[in-house]
Amino acid sequence: MAVIKPMDRTDRRGAGRQILHSEAAFRSLIESVHDYAILMLDPQGIIVTWNPGAEHIKGYSADEIIGQHFSVFYPAEDRQAGKPEFELAVASRTGRFEDENWRLRKDGSRFWANVTITRLNDEAGNLIGFGKITRDLTERRRAEQRYRQLIESVSDYAIFSLDPSGIVTSWNLGAERIKGYSAEEIIGQHFSRFYPPEYLAAGLPAYVLAQAEQNGHWEGEGWRLRKDGSRFWSSAVVTAIRDEDGDLVGFSKVTRDITDRKLLLDQIKEHAAKLELRVKEREQTNADLEAFSYSVSHDLRAPLRAIQGFASALKEDYADTLDATATSYLTTISDSALRMNRLVQDLLNYSRLNRIDIESQPVSVAEALEQARLELADSPGEIAVHVAPGLQVAAHESTLVQVLFNLLSNALKFHLPEVIPKVAVTAAPLDDGSVRISITDNGIGIAPQHQERIFNVFERLHGQETYPGTGIGLAIVKRGMQRMHGKVGLQSADGDGSTFWVELPAVNA
Amino acid sequence: MNDERKFVLLVEDDPNDARLIQRCFDRTALPVQVMRLQDGDEAVAYLDGVAPYDNRVSHPLPCVVLLDLKLPRRSGLEVLQWIRSRTYELRRLPVVMLTSSHHAVDINRAYDLGANSYLVKPETIEQLTELVGLVKRYWLTINRDPRVTVS
Amino acid sequence: MAHERDSNIILLVEDTDSDAALVSSAFDRAGIANPIHRVADGEQAVSYLQGIGTYADRKQHPLPAVILLDLNMPRFNGYQVMLWLRTQTELKRIPVVVLTESKDSESINRAYDAGANSYLVKPGEPGEIQRVVEILAEYWMSLNETPRLAFRSGSQR
Numbered sequence: 001m002a003v004i005k006p007m008d009r010t011d012r013r014g015a016g017r018q019i020l021h022s023e024a025a026f027r028s029l030i031e032s033v034h035d036y037a038i039l040m041l042d043p044q045g046i047i048v049t050w051n052p053g054a055e056h057i058k059g060y061s062a063d064e065i066i067g068q069h070f071s072v073f074y075p076a077e078d079r080q081a082g083k084p085e086f087e088l089a090v091a092s093r094t095g096r097f098e099d100e101n102w103r104l105r106k107d108g109s110r111f112w113a114n115v116t117i118t119r120l121n122d123e124a125g126n127l128i129g130f131g132k133i134t135r136d137l138t139e140r141r142r143a144e145q146r147y148r149q150l151i152e153s154v155s156d157y158a159i160f161s162l163d164p165s166g167i168v169t170s171w172n173l174g175a176e177r178i179k180g181y182s183a184e185e186i187i188g189q190h191f192s193r194f195y196p197p198e199y200l201a202a203g204l205p206a207y208v209l210a211q212a213e214q215n216g217h218w219e220g221e222g223w224r225l226r227k228d229g230s231r232f233w234s235s236a237v238v239t240a241i242r243d244e245d246g247d248l249v250g251f252s253k254v255t256r257d258i259t260d261r262k263l264l265l266d267q268i269k270e271h272a273a274k275l276e277l278r279v280k281e282r283e284q285t286n287a288d289l290e291a292f293s294y295s296v297s298h299d300l301r302a303p304l305r306a307i308q309g310f311a312s313a314l315k316e317d318y319a320d321t322l323d324a325t326a327t328s329y330l331t332t333i334s335d336s337a338l339r340m341n342r343l344v345q346d347l348l349n350y351s352r353l354n355r356i357d358i359e360s361q362p363v364s365v366a367e368a369l370e371q372a373r374l375e376l377a378d379s380p381g382e383i384a385v386h387v388a389p390g391l392q393v394a395a396h397e398s399t400l401v402q403v404l405f406n407l408l409s410n411a412l413k414f415h416l417p418e419v420i421p422k423v424a425v426t427a428a429p430l431d432d433g434s435v436r437i438s439i440t441d442n443g444i445g446i447a448p449q450h451q452e453r454i455f456n457v458f459e460r461l462h463g464q465e466t467y468p469g470t471g472i473g474l475a476i477v478k479r480g481m482q483r484m485h486g487k488v489g490l491q492s493a494d495g496d497g498s499t500f501w502v503e504l505p506a507v508n509a
Numbered sequence: 510m511n512d513e514r515k516f517v518l519l520v521e522d523d524p525n526d527a528r529l530i531q532r533c534f535d536r537t538a539l540p541v542q543v544m545r546l547q548d549g550d551e552a553v554a555y556l557d558g559v560a561p562y563d564n565r566v567s568h569p570l571p572c573v574v575l576l577d578l579k580l581p582r583r584s585g586l587e588v589l590q591w592i593r594s595r596t597y598e599l600r601r602l603p604v605v606m607l608t609s610s611h612h613a614v615d616i617n618r619a620y621d622l623g624a625n626s627y628l629v630k631p632e633t634i635e636q637l638t639e640l641v642g643l644v645k646r647y648w649l650t651i652n653r654d655p656r657v658t659v660s
Numbered sequence: 661m662a663h664e665r666d667s668n669i670i671l672l673v674e675d676t677d678s679d680a681a682l683v684s685s686a687f688d689r690a691g692i693a694n695p696i697h698r699v700a701d702g703e704q705a706v707s708y709l710q711g712i713g714t715y716a717d718r719k720q721h722p723l724p725a726v727i728l729l730d731l732n733m734p735r736f737n738g739y740q741v742m743l744w745l746r747t748q749t750e751l752k753r754i755p756v757v758v759l760t761e762s763k764d765s766e767s768i769n770r771a772y773d774a775g776a777n778s779y780l781v782k783p784g785e786p787g788e789i790q791r792v793v794e795i796l797a798e799y800w801m802s803l804n805e806t807p808r809l810a811f812r813s814g815s816q817r
Contacts, residue, residue, distance in 0.1 A: 298579065298609055305609075306525030309634040313532060334633075341632050374668075601772040613808040620753035620807045625777045627805040640803060647799040651792055653779040655772040656765055 059106030180227030549583025702736025
């Protein structure tokens with residue numbers, strides 16, 4: 001620091017002007033410094049000058065602070081300990097005092113400061129005061145702290161180095177934490193002591209180093225040993241370190257303990273295997289059920305064919321010897337067999353709906369309706385379809401056709417004797433992204449109190465003579481819609497016709 | 510060929526079904542001779558000319574076989590496979606499956622093995638009568654038979 | 661519902677225009693609603709069945725329920741169509757009804773050996789064609805169970 005000479009007033013001309021100039025220059029230098037507090041103290045420590053930097057750092061304006069003792073900048077405990085005086089004494093004796101420590105701002109807050117106090121002498125070497133330069137290191141300190149925290153947090157990673165032959169040459173906190181050895185214990189030992197016997201037998205440590213030397217690095221997962229002999233699953237990277245000439249000077253190794261992760265992965269694999277097994281079992285069960293219902297279907301229907309066939313044959317072949325009653329009995333037998341056949345079919349359809357995989361695909365509503373309609377070509381009545389040809393829904397095609405067939409069949413069936421059944425089918429997209437297919441008939445309608453029941457299996461509202469049926473049709477509709485994640489509903493009143501509707505997600509072509 | 514009395518081989522294990530089918534043949538136009546066999550082995554023996562089916566005058570080869578799927582001893586599909594694997598003319602014999610199964614798997618397998626046609630036994634005897642009538646009108650009237658014997 | 665109707669179209673492979681017209685009108689007069697698609701030679705038949713070129717859209721050109729096949733055609737005849745068809749894993753299931761002029765036993769035997777499901781001779785008189793068409797339509801389109809193919813008309817089965 002430059003020695004500041006007091007103004008020489010004796011020579012104003014020439015030299016005086018020079019001094020004036022250099023003094024002014026210095027003053028402007030100090031005035032312009034914003035990041036450093038540069039101030040002068042008298043020999044007792046009273047503040048004599050102040051610069052903008054001091055105001056910026058410490059908060060006081062020049063008027064407020066000039067004339068005060070500089071110990072106001074010290075925290076209470078330092079003042080009590082006599083630190084300010086001590087530091088001045090050191091500066092006075094040795095010429096200089098430097099320190100990093102806490103200082104106080106005007107508002108009482110602390111900041112970490114780098115402080116230099118310099119003894120100022122006159123030409124004779126007498127003490128005329130002190131120069132003090134203070135720098136606010138709060139930011140730097142914070143940065144240092146963050147860096148330190150970072151290093152500390154790398155206690156998750158063992159970071160250490162090896163010499164070219166594999167001897168441990170450095171050790172970090174993470175390494176101590178993960179492997180259990182302290183730095184003193186392990187530096188100088190060969191890194192192969194971290195490997196379990198089976199890996200040593202396979203020559204893995206040497207292989208690892210050779211690979212790292214050849215390819216620049218080696219990466220791998222495996223078991224490692226802690227100091228206490230316990231094992232952990234590690235993920236490690238070994239990197240070759242070379243000097244400027246490209247010669248190998250050693251290796252760096254970063255190891256991570258991922259035992260927890262491995263355990264979790266193993267558990268997941270086990271669960272996945274169990275799940276797969278269960279799926280296979282379920283598929284097997286379904287296959288068994290399928291085969292079962294196939295046999296049931298075949299074996300139940302053969303006798304039904306016989307009953308129906310022979311009753312009809314009897315009616316025909318012996319027509320002239322049978323009276324009206326006998327004929328009616330035979331008709332009943334025949335019809336019952338037919339009904340039973342339909343029942344078996346419907347029950348099998350219903351149970352199948354529960355078993356099979358229903359994967360939804362884009363299905364054309366118009367085409368599905370057409371397929372259902374074809375099956376009803378022989379039934380009396382009219383079906384008018386008003387559906388846009390391009391309209392598609394996400395559905396299982398054969399199930400949807402079954403659902404529509406059942407609804408259309410009902411629509412054509414349940415009418416008063418003298419009425420010709422007329423059915424209208426429409427389809428419209430809804431706001432929520434689904435499509436509603438509505439089937440409206442001019443039939444007998446359904447009273448509100450029955451509207452929920454009819455979707456149950458075997459529920460019927462009429463006797464077999466009025467309207468024949470199995471009582472499963474709507475149950476199939478409901479289950480089918482459920483499995484396709486759709487909805488079914490109805491609007492109806494007794495005697496007023498019905499509108500059954502189903503909803504399915506729309507598919508935009 | 511179309512003026513001889515046609516001969517149909519019916520391979521059906523259910524006696525009731527067999528009887529009803531036979532009745533339909535009797536009661537529909539175009540007289541046809543129907544021979545009924547009740548299991549797959551018998552069917553193969555007949556077609557192979559093995560005793561007691563070795564006399565081709567009393568046991569001529571049919572112009573069409575009506576074949577059920579589920580049969581004792583040898584299944585319908587096995588019989589079909591046997592027919593189609595012959596290296597001689599018999600391999601051409603028209604085979605119509607007549608069975609109660611309407612499952613896609615069975616239908617496809619039958620066609621894969623070379624069935625000429627696949628019919629499902631209907632619910633009512635009225636429908637069965639229609640079926641038999643149509644079988645007669647088609648296979649035994651307008652269809653041209655291949656040669657199935659060494660002449 | 662008794663059976664699913666997988667497909668209802670007829671593929672008519674006939675090189676003679678007048679014969680094709682006769683067959684089509686016979687179907688019309690019999691009141692048969694099933695669409696008939698006609699191709700004029702064996703090559704086009706193969707393209708149709710493979711679904712290539714103009715026939716790529718299966719919605720427009722669905723696989724047929726039955727193929728009516730003439731034998732004598734230029735470029736690729738009926739026998740060749742049938743022999744090709746046998747090599748196709750699923751398509752080979754489609755019933756092929758030969759509808760041709762030849763009535764000699766050699767043609768008949770050869771056709772069955774090539775894989776024909778049935779063999780019909782085109783009758784001389786137009787009245788006869790009507791009868792044959794009615795019976796064949798009723799048999800193959802209403803009574804016979806068609807094979808289930810995975811890639812009919814774009815939908816999965």
